[in-house]
Amino acid sequence: MDFDLTEDQRLLTDSVARLLGDRYSFEQRKQLLAAPPGYSEPLWAQYAELGLLGLPFAEDFGGFGGGPVDVMLLMQSFGRHLVLEPYLATVVLAGTALRLAGNEAQQGELIPAIAAGELRLAFAHSERQARYDLTDVLTTAKAEGGGWVLEGAKSVVLHGDSADKLLVSARTAGGRDDAEGISLFIVDAEAAGVARRGYALRDGSRAAELSFSAVRLPAEALLGERDQAFPIIEQVVQAGIAASAAEVVGGMEALQAMTLDYLKTRQQFGRPIGENQALQHRAAEMLVNLEQARSMAMLATMVLEEPDAADRARSISLAKVGVGQAARFVSQTAIQLHGGIGMTDEYAAGHFFRRAMVFEHMFGDTAYHLDRLAEGIE
Known part of the structure; x- marks a missing residue:
């Protein structure tokens, strides 16, 4: 299987990284949290200008004809900055339902408005x-x-x-x-x-x-x-799991980088705490869990177009469990290595931790998906 990005996918990730790097610092995000509607309306309009809101939709309806991998890459970028805009709700969840179940008139009315940033669902x-x-x-x-x-x-x-x-x-x-x-x-x-x-x-x-x-x-x-909506609802939830798993992986990347930087700069007894071998082992374990989660998020993305519903459901539950457990380990370890500062509102690590905990309970928690796997998903 070829895991190299296409030229369009590289351009997508680069343009989103530049936009979020300029407009989505931790301080800017805190300001958005404090004001209604809890996210940035101007940024939502910029997402539309970049074509992000039309990414998974057919070109016939004003979209860009992207696939699950494109959404995965975008959600990873969103996760690195803890983006607050309703992309998951509007484009991934509601958008998937529209793509799978909507007739031509419904898609023709709603999808162009979503892609233009004029309609949120x-x-x-x-x-x-x-x-x-x-x-x-x-x-x-x-x-x-x-x-x-x-x-x-x-x-x-x-x-x-x-x-x-x-x-x-x-x-x-x-x-x-x-x-x-x-x-x-x-x-x-x-x-x-x-x-x-x-x-x-x-x-x-x-x-x-x-x-x-x-x-x-x-x-x-x-x-x-x-x-006959239940199969559609199942696929909507599966798309939500794949997208949010990719988002959390992006958050884990940022959290791991933040933790490594802290280990290199935090001084104790006249030397960086990262010289402590026990802390180096914990940092290595964070990396192992991150890479495992990345693989599971990719699995969830790849199986979204699997025609066998049972195989698709099984793989999605495996990914939900794997990413959830890895996110819990990485975020908890990051907090422990940071010490008390890790849980303060003024520092980003605690916010990544909270996002990981919310993900664990979205679309079924770890215990729920383990039960499904144990019972044999039908």
């Missing part, structure tokens, strides 16, 4: 009682008057508080845990009956609790086939 599937079970859906959509009436609630919707439109899963048939009978709908975030409560996650990124009370939707709000 959120993917609303998780519910409070479901934990990580993707089939556990209590939100309902009932056919009425040629359209639909949506009732229910969604939990921890990434960037749901600032999205213009929501892609919402709802049960249109079957029982609570049935895989069949789930449908997807495009919902205007400002529609009557939609309520949103936004909040910051532990790493500072944004999420929201959503509720839907007698929300009336037109017939064309249905995304994909009625009752």
